[in-house]
Amino acid sequence: MAHAPRPTVLVTGAGGRTGHIVYNKLKERADQFVARGLVRTEESKEKIGGAADVYVGDIRDASSISPAVRGIDALIILTSAVPKMKPGFDPTQGGRPEFYFDDGAYPEQVDWIGQKNQIDAAKAAGVKQIVLVGSMGGTNPNHPLNSLGNGNILVWKRKAEQYLADSGIPYTIIRPGGLLDKEGGLRELIVGKDDELLQTETKTIPRADVAEVCVQAVLFEEAKFKAFDLASKPEGTGTPTKDFKDLFSQVTSRF
Template identity: 70%
Template sequence: MVVVLVTGAGGRTGQLAYEKLRARAGQFRARGLVRSEASKQKIDQDGSGDVRIGDITKPETLPPAFDGVDSLVILTSAVPKMKPGFNPASGGRPEFYFEEGGTPEEVDWIGQKNQIDAAKDAGVKHVVLVGSMGGTNENHPLNLLGNGKILIWKRKAEKYLSESGLPYTIIRPGGLIDKEGGKRELIVGKDDELLNTSTKSIPREDVAEVCIQALLHEEAKNKAFDIASKAEEEGSPTTDFKSLFSAVTATF
C-alpha cells in the first residue's frame, strides 16, 4: 500500500486532496499533516484517519509524520490576512499582512525546504509540490500582498525541489475557485503563458485531483507545468490524465 502524506491538509485544497486519497483506500493510505489540534479535529472528526501535527518551520517536528511515507503532496502556503479597519465604501484598497511565523519566506521557502529535506531523509519516492502561476514575474501583484513576495519564495522552493534529486512533479495552478471538480477541460502550459489567455483559473477540486493523478502516472514525474481550466460549457471534462501529463515537456 502506497503511503501518501499531504501537508497543509487543513487548508481548503489540502483537505480535498486528503479526502480524495482516503476515498481511494484500495490504492493509497492517506496521512495528513496539520499545524494544530483544531485543524486535526476539523478534518478527522471521528478519529478514523491518520492525521499528524507538526510545524513545517520547525524541522525537528517533521520526522514522525514522514516515517514510512512513499509519496508526499505539498499543499502548504502562507495566507495573507486583511488589516482591520478597511471600509469598502471609502473607495480605497485593503491592506494585507502575514502573521509572525506565517510569512511566505518562512512557509513557502523555509517550510517547503524543510519538507523536501525531510522527504529525502525518509526515502520518499515522489514529491508533488503545488505552487502558483505568476512566478516568472517578480512584479506580479501577488508579490505585493503584505510585501511578502510570495511567488518569489514559492519559485525558490520549486527550484530547490527540482535540484534535490527526488522524483518530483511541480504543479502551478492559476486562480483557485471553489467550484465542483471533474466538470472542465484542463489546460497545461509553461512560463505563465496561460496568463495571456482566457483560461486563468481552475477549481480547487481539480487541482487536488491532478495531485492524485500525478502519483498514478509516470508521465508526470520530473515535470513542471502551469494548469488552468476552460469554462464548463467549453470543451470536454479531462479524464485522460496520461495524455495530459504527456503533453508537458518542461522540467522547471
Template identity: 70%
Template sequence: MGSTGENVRTVLVTGAGGKTGGIVLEKLRKMPEGFVARGLVRTEESKAKVGGENVFVGDVTKAESLKEAFEGVDALVITTSAVPKMKPGFDPSKGGRPEFYYEEGGYPEQVDWMGQKNQIEAAKAAGCKHIVVVGSMGGQNPNHMLNMLGNGKILIWKRKAEEYLSQAGVPYTIIRAGGLQDKEGGIRELLVGKDDELMSTDTKSITRSDVAELCVQALLNEESQNKAFDIASKPEGQGTPSSDFKALFAGVTATF
C-alpha cells in the first residue's frame, strides 16, 4: 500500500535489476526514515539477484503486469531501457564494426516508448505525485550513434516518452545522463546542461552512482520538479565535488 508514516513515501524503482536502477534502490533502502523502497524487475532471476523485500516482477511492455507493483506509490523512478545486444561472430582483429540487435519484445519503441507510457499511466492511476526518469543525452541528434544500433532509434523513442511525461500532469524530473561509468560517485563536480550542449565538450560522462544520487535528491528537493536537464561531470580531481543539490536543481530552467 502507500506511505506507512506521515513523511515516509513509497517509491518504486523500475529497472531495478539493471546497474543504475539497482544503485537507486540500494540508496533508498538505506533511508527507511524517508522511504519505503520498492523495485520492479523483469524476471524471477533478477528478483533473486536484487534480493530484499518489496521486489516485484513485471514487464513494462504489458500494462496489466504492473498493477501490483504500482499500487499506492507516492513516487516513481524510471530506469528501464532497451538494451542492444552484439551479434555473435564479430572479430575485432579483422576490423570493421560490430553489429547490434534487440531481442524480440525488447525494442526501444516497445520498452522506451510504450513501456514508459505504461509506467506513467500506471503511476497516474495510483495517485503518484512525482516521476523521475533517467534518460540520455544525445536526443537532439537523430543521427546519433546510439540511434543506429540495431536501427532501434533509441534516443528518439526515449525523447518521445519524455515529452509524453512532460504533458502528463504529474510533477516530473527528467535526468538526461551522459555516458555512464561504473566508478565511485560523490567525488566529482557535476555539470548541468541542456539541448546536448555538453556533447561538444570533453566532459560528457558521469558515474552511475552520481546519476542514482541525483534521482534520490530529486525526490528530496521540490526544486527538481517539472524540470529536464543534461548531466555530466568533470574528471575526478578537477573542480569541487557537488553537494548542494537544492541549488543545482534551482539553477535548471528547462522544462523539457
C-alpha cells in the first residue's frame, strides 16, 4: 500500500493564543501533516519558536501572504481583529471599559478584507479545504461584541464566512462560544447552529478543544461544506469527545 502524501496545512494567526495551539498540534503530528504557520511580525515568529516553516506576512496585503500559501493543501484561518482597552479605566469606579482598534486593524480590514485575501490566495493555489474559525453571536446584529470600539466585529466575520461558503472551495466554518484557557480533551463537545447554544448553560469551550476540532476537520470528509457552533459540557459531565467523525456527522447546516 502506497501511503498518501501528508497534506501541507497552513495556520494563519499562528501567533495568537488559539492559532499557536493549532500550529503546535500540527507539528506534533508530523507523521500526518506538514505544518506551516503565518504570523504578522518577526517578533511573533520568534515567540512561537522561529522555525523555518513560519512565514511572516500581512493578511491585509494579498501579495505578502502568497509565499506562505503556495503549495498548501489546507488552510486554517485563525486571524482576528483584537480590540484594545482604552487606558485609564478604573474598575473600582463602576461603569464599563471603553475599547478601540488600532488604525488599519479594524474588523473590516482584518476579519473581512484580510480573510477575503486569504480565501482568494488559497483558491488560486488550488487548496482542497479551508477551515475558518469565526464566533458565535453572528446572527444578532445587536450583539454586544459588535459595539466594542464600534468595530462590528461579528458582522465582518459573518461576511467573510459567507464569502468562503460561496467560494466553491470545500470549507468548514467553526463558530466557538466563549474561549477558556483550560486543558483540552477532557470535555464532551457540543455542536449547534444559529446561536441556539447561546440560550443554554453550555456556551463556552477550551481553546485547546477548538484547536483540536480545526485539526480533525482536515482529516474527515464529514467536516466539509459545513458550518456549526461549538461549545462544551463542563468538565466531569458527559463523555470526553474522541470520535470526531461522529461529531462532524451530527452537523447538518451548510451555513
